[in-house]
Amino acid sequence: MTAPLDDPWPAPRARGPVDAVVTLPGSKSLTNRALVLAAIADGPSVVRRALRSRDSLLMAGALSALGAGIDTSGEDWTVTPARLAGDATVDVGLAGTVMRFVPPVAALGTGLVSFDGDAHMRQRPIGEILAALRALGVDVEGDALPFSLRGSGAVPGGMVTVDASGSSQFVSALLLAGARYDAGIDVRHAGEPVPSLPHIDMTVEILRAHGVVVDTALNDRGEPDRWVVAPGPIKAVDHTIEPDLSNAAPFLGLAAVSGGSVTVRDWPLRTTQAGDALRGLLEQMGCRVALSDEGLTVTGTGELLGIEADLHDVGELTPVVAALCALATTPSHLRGIGHIRGHETDRLAALATELGDLGADVTEHADGLTLRPATLHGGTFHTYADHRMAHAGVVVAAAVGSDDDPVLVENVATTSKTFTDFAPFWASLF
Known part of the structure; x- marks a missing residue:
């Protein structure tokens, strides 16, 4: 059993180059998409x-509440499709994907399904999806x-318009369930550019792996921001989940700040994960980057x-990239x-506050951050129940402070959202 962590946690400081080889847990984004499709597929x-x-355990719990059979006892999880009948309560925790x-899956059922989650989650946007489901x-x-929502056993489907400028998940959510709707689904975005487009590419790719017909060519025929899913079965497909490349950010950042x-x-040679952008970003920041069959x-x-960088499509990397900057x-x-102001917390405001409190010269803008060279010092780095903020905190701690003035990371346990026992694993590298 893992010993309890101090809170705030005195994150370790690198006293020299850190050299390590790490194996990361699987991708949360891929795991949860695979679980959703497995739960509404045509077989186990x-x-x-x-x-x-x-x-991922919250996702398994949510789909189990809808009647899916999910055995999470081993490394490989077996899934039996959901019955989608009866009332249910879903705990979303802090999981945006849940x-x-x-909800678009629950709409296929016949019961009353109630959704709630952690207090922090009540601030994150969901209204666009709920409005889309009403329209359907x-x-x-x-x-x-x-x-809450009450399904009637089927969803007519068809065309629906959403403003997905707040999250690409608004599009992905509707696409994932759309093949099971009577007329499929035709999702059209209206608003500012959709962020994190690689996540929609990931959704389209995994749908196609399940035999679902997804038309994205409309984007090339003068109808941008439109995705059409044809109605039909979702074939049962086994998936092997890639490592979570966004979770690699603090570890690769450790090499950068320690000179190790x-x-x-x-590391996959081809992937739709946004974390793959770390290769180019870290190279721009002066690191040597090499990708081989063994890894990155x-x-x-x-x-x-x-660096000067537009992170619109890879916003989840911002906390660690900002820490490095x-x-x-x-x-x-x-x-x-x-x-990313609508992520687990307002990440721009949180980064400006926490990095600034450690001595960073940082200016917060409506859509970004400017950081200038400064001498940082120890202190408490608050995480706002946000795992990516904790990742930023430990990277700063590796390079800053002293035995008498360390960087203390508040609620580092929030990293369990996507990486169980992150803190002891991190500390073992020093």
Whole structure:
């Protein structure tokens, strides 16, 4: 049994180059998409190397509440499709994928399904999906957590318009269940550009792996921001989950700030994960980056450079990238990320506050951050119940402070959202 952690946690400081080879847990984004499709497929399937974390266990619990049989006892999870009958209560915790992906599935059932979650989750946007389900004929009560819906056993489907500028998950949620709707679904976005488009690409790719027909060519025929899913069965398919590449950010960042070398095993040569952008970002920041069949290796060169970067499509990387920019020797400007104000916390405000309190020279903008070289010091880094904020905190701690003035990371246990026992694993690298 893991010993309780101090809170705030005195995160370790690198006293020299850190050299390590790490194997990361599976992708949360892929695990939860695979579980959703397995739960509404035409037969049993297996999700291999599933991520065992709070978010994925919440997804398994939500789908089980709808009648799916999910055995999470081993590394490979077996899934029997959901009956989608009867009343249910769903705990979304702090998982955006559970809050957004499960309601379109629950709408296929015949019972009253009630949704609620952690207090922090009640601030995250869900109204666009609920409005879309109403437009498709689903009986929905509420516009934010807590809310409930009552299915009639089928969803007519058809065309629906959403403003997905707040989250790409609004599109993915409707696409994942759309093949089971009577007329399929035709999702059209109206609003500012959709963030995190790689996550929609991930959704389209996994749907096609299940034999679902998804037309994205409309985007190339003068109808941008439109995705059409044809009605039909969702074939049962076994999946092997890739490592979570966004969770690699603090480990690769550790190589950068310590002048060491970190290899993340099994980095895919081709992937739709947003975390793959770390390769180019860290190279721009002065690191040596090498991808091979064994994995991705990042080596710090002793000089960490600032960057000008539009992170609109990879906003989840912002906390660790901002932490690295705060430690860089030249200025940085990160833009295109106003949407991350609606993530687990307002990440722009949180980063500006916490990095600033440690001495960083940081300016918060409506859609980004500017960071200039400064000397940082120890202190408490608050996480706001946000696992990515904790990742930023431990990266700063590795490079800053002293035995008498360490960086203390508040509620580092929030990392269990996507990485169980992150803190002891992190500490073992020093």
